[in-house]
Amino acid sequence: MNSFPIIRIVTKILIPYILLFAMYVQFHGDFGPGGGFQAGVIFAAALILYGLVYGLPSLQKVAPPRIIEKLIALGLLLYAGTGIACMMMGGNFLDYDVLTHNFLTDVPAAIDFLPPGEHPRHFLPQGQHLGIFLVELGVGITVTAVMTMIFYAFAGREQVA
């Protein structure tokens, strides 16, 4: 690709925006359309584009296969770990509500508007937000890593893992 300066320059300009968009999709996931899977694919698309234009060795410098292999596992561990943390705090697996009472103790103004007799827990979404945030982050990491790994497996003739 050395003889195609336009492609190289355009790629360099595009990659930061692709990564930024991936971040947007990742962190926007619990409010609107998006989420870890989509964000992971977009993020990996940026890496793969870099690999296609600048060659496999350059990409492997940015994202070493050994690290990528560990990231696949790390994402899943983050997901499962969130669930286990919920269990440790007395809820069921992935019962994010329990995360609230322990991590985010500040009660928002919304509690003033509660109908009498309502348990405030149902109006405090932070636990749910935090839980979904962590779980989606785990999904995002794993999907990015898996997509990159698939690219490595097809692009490199030799074995990667």
Next chain:
Amino acid sequence: MIDQLPILLIIIPLFAAPLLVLLGSRHLALPISLAVVWSVFGISVALLCRVIQNGPIGYELGGWPSPYGIVYVIDYLSSFVMMFVSALGAIVLTYAPPSIKQEIPFSKHYLFYACYLLCLTGLLGMCITGDLFNVFVFLEISSLSSYALISLGKTRRAPLAALHYLIFGTIGATFFLIGIGLLYQMTGTLNMADIGRRLSEVRAERLLAGLTQFSRTELVAFAFMTVGLSIKMAVFPLHTWLPNAYAYAPSVVTGFIAATATKVSVYAFIRLVYGIFTPNFAFETMPLDTALMIFSLIGIFVASVAAIYQTDVKRLLAYSSVAQIGYMLLGISMSNVDGLTAGIVHMFNHALIKGGLFMVVGCFALRLGSVKLDDLRGAGKTMPLTSLAWVIGGLGLIGVPMTAGFISKWLLLTAALEHDWWPVAVLMLLSSLLAVVYVWRVVELLYFSEPSDKAKRAKEAPALMLIPTYIVIAATVVFGCWTVYSAGLAQKAALALLAITESGIAPGGTP
């Protein structure tokens, strides 16, 4: 913590698998996975005890109540299946190290253990979950990891066999998913109990409106799901992926997958028929019982005859597995207590017998470096204990009295007679004779022929492998004489399933 047992059963292996990859240690992988599989076995036994004492247990994931969130349901059937799946998973892994050392490159060991644990997670998950989509997810977890496990085989044909299985398995899983989609579109829920309930409501409404009782969507969904699961179960005409996958996979993997994977698909099929669609629909409106009976019987005969002509013990046992699945489905399709009990208990007995026999074959593979019948010649002299294990396991496979195989065949026979299916009963007995032929062929080679070069040089398998093998083989004899916890539990499971259908209350509602 006791309340969290159902999820721990799934989460411990699911958490340990990526941990092994993250650590990447070739030495820690084995102790960690052994600890995991045995604790999983402990948990499943604890769950089984709780079910026997207090009846079904439910667990709500994330605290979301029953029809909205995913629930785990542990009743007689699921805890029984989980118990033997985790038992075989634990004992096969205990037996594994010498065999793995020889058959799988050292650098891949931690990946092997990670895949093994994931496969176990998937199989247990399919049993425990009360959510139909969750069944699909766990089906995929177990299938994908088993493709990877099979492709680890030593020969170059292993990846090809895995690819063949992958293509077939994916078609099966997709069909199953299409069925789930149709049911979801029709009922708006994924909880199995809830789907069952709403289907009966829809049927009642359609009758009132003067339409046919069963909508076309329901028929199509049922057809897709049955065919999809039939591929996974390796029912006769859809079994072609199985012999190669079993023959070329590493011995340990064959032992584990042959003992558990198809059984769990049979379990999912039982749930589908008895928990969701009701046997009335499956066997009276749809001709599934006749179809299953015909395919099972053809399968039993064709696969047994094919087994007789194999030149490789692993393929021989693989074909015999196809035949044995036929017995299970035959029992299930009878839809009376005896038949269903026979089907369920045969899942257990066959898991023990086939697991044990494949473990024996693994011992031969370790010492002879081959599982070709020619190389096995005369190994009875140099490997007497291993060969004896084959004889005992083989007797179980035939169904000789005092072995586990006899119990299931006896129950099946009683059920067939109760149904007045005389020809079926006769054919079943004839098919046992075919089993005698293929088991005896190996016994004769082992004991009554001139030793091959490899057999002459072979020595007895290591104790680390022989002891677990003998535990499983001994279990086939124990459960052939003492059936409180095999046939007894299976009967309770069958009664519970049939009671559900009669009272119209499906399982997995709010327990």
